[in-house]
Amino acid sequence: MLDIYTIGEDVLREECKDITEFGDEIRMLSDAMLDTLDEADGVGLAGPQVGVSEKIFVVHIRGEKPLVFINPMITETSIETGVYEEGCLSIPGVYHDVVRPLAVTVQAQDVTGRHFTIKADGLLARVIQHENDHLHGKLYIDHLDEREKEKLLRVYERKNKARRKQKVRV
Ligand code: NI
16 A cells, blocks of 8 residues: 655645656556555545656546546546535545536556547546646645635644544544
């Protein structure tokens, strides 16, 4: 299992590098990321969240096949937008509505380097956009206005302090 980096870590704010080698290393990383994602009970996990500043994210929507996106590029977004409550494994314990396009087209490579294109809507479109943001140092809270963002971060800090205290007490 890989460690999940949380907000405050520099790696979450960096622009990721392209992946150019498609060998055992990238296959092992994507397997480890999928295991970590399932263990954390999330639906998406991006490289920076496990301390890897490279363009890779994995998606696993329950009941569907796990997906690996390498060097992804969102090439089309729908004009129509929608609201959905998002969370992030790197900002645990808080959630907030985020407005995003409802459908996207994404081009990416799989672990063997093969190029593919997916047209997605619904939850998959939502997760692809959230994870793709991570590869550019962006978090979902950056989509909120400043007041909402500050409020959410205060709640996060409070919850985390409580969690740390709890740990010490045990
Ligand atoms: Ni996230």
